[in-house]
Amino acid sequence: MDVNKPGKVRVVFDCAAKYNDTSLNNQLLQGPDLMNSLVGVLLRFREKKKALSADIEAMFHQVHVIEEDCHALRFLWWPDGDMSVLPKTYCMQVHLFGATSSTSCAAYALRRTASDNANKFPDEVIETVKRNFYVDDCLKSVDSEEKATKLAADLQSLMKIGSFRLTKWISNSRLVIDTIPDYERAPMVVSLSPESELPYDRVLGINWNVNDDFITFKIKKTNKPVTRRGMLSIVSAIFDPLGLLAPVTLRAKAIVQSLCRRKFGWDEAIPQIDHDEWQRWIINLPCLENVRISSCFQPKYFSTLKNKQLHVFSDGSKTGYGACAYLRITDENDNTACCLVLGKSRLAPIKQASIPILELCGAVVSCRLYAMLKEELDLKIDKVVFWTDSMIILGYINNTLRRLKTFVGNRISYIHKMTSPEQWRYIDSCSNPADIASRGIDPGDNTSISLWLNGPDYMAQDESTWS
Structure with a gap:
């Protein structure tokens, strides 16, 4: 044809x-x-x-194809599967x-x-x-x-x-x-x-x-060899488009990256210390089947909403960097709830970078999450707050006079484009859920998973109590 x-x-x-x-x-x-x-x-x-x-x-x-275009969808067909005879030519009349x-x-x-x-x-x-x-x-x-x-x-x-x-x-x-x-x-x-x-x-x-x-979450038990190829196959099989399990998968990806950094082959046997760390992660993986996340941002007992806030946290560590966004809602009876909306974790580059640089990358990711949520959510958000546990990043963001190095300046320019300095606040590392996203957690770490899914405890309190 x-x-x-x-x-x-x-x-x-x-x-x-x-x-x-x-x-x-x-x-x-x-x-x-x-x-x-x-x-x-x-x-x-x-x-x-x-x-x-x-x-x-x-x-x-x-959906039908117009007649003169059907020839773009021609195919050959052997009647009764007899390959010894000449095939017939057919055209699809619908999209296939x-x-x-x-x-x-x-x-x-x-x-x-x-x-x-x-x-x-x-x-x-x-x-x-x-x-x-x-x-x-x-x-x-x-x-x-x-x-x-x-x-x-x-x-x-x-x-x-x-x-x-x-x-x-x-x-x-x-x-x-x-x-x-x-x-x-x-x-x-x-x-x-x-x-x-x-x-x-x-x-x-x-x-x-x-x-x-x-x-x-449904975890499929698979018998894969403990090699880079087998480990990456198991991690990639966890379908999580909203990033609700981002810290869990980051821990496994960090093990694979460590092997890659030491130039282990795809099917090469790995050292015992990495083997033991991987087995701990695999053994605890079925614990994720006990995780239950409300399908709706609003609890069932909530009445009409009167206030909707978006809180975006970011962090960076030597393992990786990440961000997470939470929706804090209040109804007419002053009931307050907070839940994870979107999460993102990324591994730190193999070439070593400083912690402030990774913190800055996490702040950029938080701005990108906000841009996505602003575009996709139909809810009208009344207030947006960005949180970081790095005073260096807050200093960068509040700097509007001094020139910065190209790498830092480009990212600060993007942050200023998406947010204003007044929207950024400080949070201590222990209360920062993005700290979990940047370091990774084991599937059985229920305390960290609770903080990751629900946000800091003070989010359920009145704003006057926030630091």
Whole structure:
């Protein structure tokens, strides 16, 4: 097939033209990236109490290719599998799984369905299609069961107009599930009795305890050789897009980096001291299955929120550097809660760097986390505070007159661009949860995990008591 003939990728060209994509030459077959961020979808899923999850059935196959472009999807077929005869040539009439352009074209068709029917449905329904879908998965949270029921019905009606079937529905509310026909529910809740508990589910790779509304972790036991290759395979298998386990995985990555620094081969036997440290980490790894994180930022007993604050902590050490962001919320009854929203840990470079430099890198990471949360969260944040346990970093940030060395100056310039010096405050190292992110912890260290997930104790107190 001559792919240079005109019309072969017209669907992608049309898709790109609608969104004024200026980098089309670099995305000839892939098309523009119309996908929502995975982290953003998961963050918005945790904002409110009543959660919904659904899936578009065979999404790619619902999007047709115009006839003259079908030849770009030709394939050969041997009838009855007989390779001795000449094959027949067929053309796909719909977008197929595995084609580079399918994701972009299907996402465009989904968004076009919403925009073409914007006058027929409430704004929240249209925004849900644009902001709460990741490929074919829909994750959404709302304030009440009534809103969830109405939203589910409207989404199904909107999707039908575009010939998309929204199915496999599941919710943490039984009332919402009862309003959805059995044939449209997820298989595990099709014949759910009133006495039985809601099951576990996986939403975009995250384990969701639907009945108790918690995020949990499932650790797969694998028998990998204790080498750089086997260790890295185990660490990489822990799927944690929100960084909720960042300090735990940092400890394992530090062991691998230490072997790399000493130039051990991928399959070479490692020294006994490293072997023992790795085994301690592996033995304690199943302890993570006991970690339960609320799926919603708001506790169930909370009423209407009156204040929402974002607190971002940063730190650096000889092992690594990192940052973590917490949402501190207060309701109308003056109840206060604080929970981890996003975490990030990075190893220190193999080439040795000073602690102040690593502290500065941690502060930059905290600004990047804030930039991401500002873009992705739908919650209106009333106040943002940045915390560090380094007086040197606070001195850098409050310096607006003296010139700094290039490395430091560039990073301070970025911090000033994203924040103001008045937003930065000091915290002692013992209370700083980012200290855990920069040093790493073992999976069985429950005290450190509690501080990491809930933030410092004083966050639950009145602001007047803060140092």
